[in-house]
Amino acid sequence: MLKIAVMGHGVVGSGVLEVFYKNRAAMERKAGTEMDIKYVLDLRDFPGLPYSDKFIKDFELIANDPEIRVVVEVMGGLDPAFSYVKRCLEAGKSVVTSNKELVAAKGAELLRVANEHDVNFFFEASVGGGIPIIRPLHACLVANQIDEIAGILNGTTNFILTKMIREGMSFDDALALAQQLGYAERNPAADVEGFDACRKICILASLAFGRHVYPEEVHTEGITQLTLEDVEYARAWGGVIKLIGRAKRLPSGKVEAMVSPALVGNDSQLASVDDVFNAVLVRGDATGDVVFYGKGAGKLPTASAVVADVVDAVKAQHSSTSLRWEDNPAHDTVQGYFDNEVRMYVRISYDNFDKAMRAVVDLFGGVKPLYRSGSEDEMAFITGVCTEREMTQRLDALAARGIPVLGKIRVLDY
Amino acid sequence: MLKIAVMGHGVVGSGVLEVFYKNRAAMERKAGTEMDIKYVLDLRDFPGLPYSDKFIKDFELIANDPEIRVVVEVMGGLDPAFSYVKRCLEAGKSVVTSNKELVAAKGAELLRVANEHDVNFFFEASVGGGIPIIRPLHACLVANQIDEIAGILNGTTNFILTKMIREGMSFDDALALAQQLGYAERNPAADVEGFDACRKICILASLAFGRHVYPEEVHTEGITQLTLEDVEYARAWGGVIKLIGRAKRLPSGKVEAMVSPALVGNDSQLASVDDVFNAVLVRGDATGDVVFYGKGAGKLPTASAVVADVVDAVKAQHSSTSLRWEDNPAHDTVQGYFDNEVRMYVRISYDNFDKAMRAVVDLFGGVKPLYRSGSEDEMAFITGVCTEREMTQRLDALAARGIPVLGKIRVLDY
Structure with missing residues (x-):
């Protein structure tokens, strides 16, 4: 019988227990093995639950128990989640998490550690809740x-x-x-x-x-x-x-x-x-x-994604999947945003329409004005495409010509 | 080196070759093994292609070649696709198909045969083209x-x-x-x-x-x-x-x-x-x-789904996944459609509006009429919910009262 530990009994954690026990037979059939949850790690007490006897407060019990093959991390936050997850992977246990903060900050490192120890680090629930993505x-x-x-x-x-x-x-x-x-x-x-x-x-x-x-x-x-x-x-x-x-x-x-x-x-x-x-x-x-x-969040959608990952982790035991990416300690994967190309919605107020339109046309070329009902001293328009740097300069110039910018929002084409 | 055969060199088949050779290195990395396409089965000749030497016209070469571990079926139709696919599975080769006619007619049987021979029958491309579903x-x-x-x-x-x-x-x-x-x-x-x-x-x-x-x-x-x-x-x-x-x-x-x-x-x-x-x-x-x-169709979207299945089939070698369902030779999984509950849009013509409305209200109860511009001798309305059987009876009764039904469309709530 394969044993699982769940770290954290908040909204998602309690959902994982609920979905696990509801679908256990189907999960065992899909995973090709019997399985059970052995520990639930939480500092709080939860008396009166059908699985109250599984609660523990000491992480070391999980880390040092060779029977535990898969660990679910649904505590959230970086500390102590990161050190716990890393130690589980190093101990040869696969880890499933819904913790987007953890994956966004430490994903590359944890995927590398998982790969080095022939186990898996899965995180379907960290993005889009129950949406498979x-x-x-x-x-x-x-x-x-x-x-x-x-x-x-x-x-x-x-x-x-x-x-x-x-x-x-x-x-x-x-x-x-x-x-x-x-x-x-x-x-x-x-x-x-x-x-x-x-x-x-x-x-x-x-x-x-x-x-x-x-x-x-x-x-x-x-x-x-x-x-x-x-x-x-x-x-x-x-x-x-x-x-x-x-x-x-x-x-x-x-x-x-x-x-x-x-x-x-x-x-x-x-x-x-x-x-x-x-x-x-x-x-x-x-x-x-x-x-x-x-649905991008919620107890049961998120828990169902976690539980599906658990089954995948069980099926992929003794091998690390190709799910991973390179680390980049220099933190320079992303282009400086001032070099991005952008098209902007801009909302301005004016005292004199003709003067405002002249300034807009001088700075942005021909634009299509947008109006809203009942307003006579303001308007909005959509710019052409330029870099964020140029856009900032033009908006500053508009303000300098006495045309206050009330709002600006990027325009995307998806 | 793992060898693949592609049966059919139509739109999807040629796309599979294109996507395979374009992404071969990445696929080999993901699959954990080197691979190549050994045969392309098609009765037509395709001279001048970089892989023209791979074309064969005799299926037996594929069936009897133990080197072939994965077969791609993109011929379409039931005959001979069904017998070819079945023989490949029986010969211990996994099969990937985009052929929805084949899966819809023979899916349960082919999944059973695959399972019996510890190989896989995958068909991601049969529904939704390039959409993972x-x-x-x-x-x-x-x-x-x-x-x-x-x-x-x-x-x-x-x-x-x-x-x-x-x-x-x-x-x-x-x-x-x-x-x-x-x-x-x-x-x-x-x-x-x-x-x-x-x-x-x-x-x-x-x-x-x-x-x-x-x-x-x-x-x-x-x-x-x-x-x-x-x-x-x-x-x-x-x-x-x-x-x-x-x-x-x-x-x-x-x-x-x-x-x-x-x-x-x-x-x-x-x-x-x-x-x-x-x-x-x-x-x-x-x-x-x-x-x-x-995109639910098209050469490259469909081919990319086929190719992803090929990699999965390679990774899952020597084991049959849990992807399957039961057969139902009695063909009675579906409830007779007259028992379905339905809400209907109905379009009628009339000579006398008051008479028509009386008939509609008699038969369907209170409904909200819909109008379109420029039409004075017809209208439409949305019914309440009843069975398809009752709906047919009411529509027949409407016609019998001299109100011709010009159109009807089910109303769904998704």
């Missing part, structure tokens, strides 16, 4: 060059944006509602500032391009500056605002990567992804665009 | 019960419908354009009558529900009866018409399965799938709704 992306790579990935990777911000777009709710009200519904944390920074989406695009980009992309390399903007006026202009333009994490292979060998709000046209497959749903668009040279869509 | 669905099954699958499974019909919806092109003109662009065959019946979509939903349903669903069991309607008037009423209702293949687990243990045109609301993830794209929605009890989207 890591494994299909890895399979796609066999016969494709992945050129680009773009996704709605954070359900909380997508819920907030959906409320702003569909119901005209303000950012603050939508955030409060998300908190009330349990979609957002009390401290929502990791979601609304884009850090969570950043970790996820780092994981996808590392896998797709074969070299670790670190979160520190990726310019990241959140959604806290967005207003209902922006939403209205986006509608006038024919699109919606989404928080998009994206990464693109450049001819130089570097990667363009960024997380930011973006206008996407209504006919984009990403435009219709609403509420807490996620979607990942993968652009391969043979497959063309493939999109994976589903 | 078979393997993710199989992985989903580890920790999920799949309750329902619905998809836009045929790119040709979706292209035609998109032209009707977006450009007001008639069915005949859109079909002619699809033929001109190479999306539709000279004889378009397999596409426009829904047979192709039927085979694909059979494959997905068999995998999801564990028992073979035969195409003969699945009530199948094509798109040849659809008119631009239907498209206009669908718009008035707030949706679009798509050709949907679907299958649903019933409490009785049977499966509800059908291919038909359907109205789906504009906020459905399936509504925005346009042109030759496909999408498959999978409803799992833990994951919720997951959607896979991409």
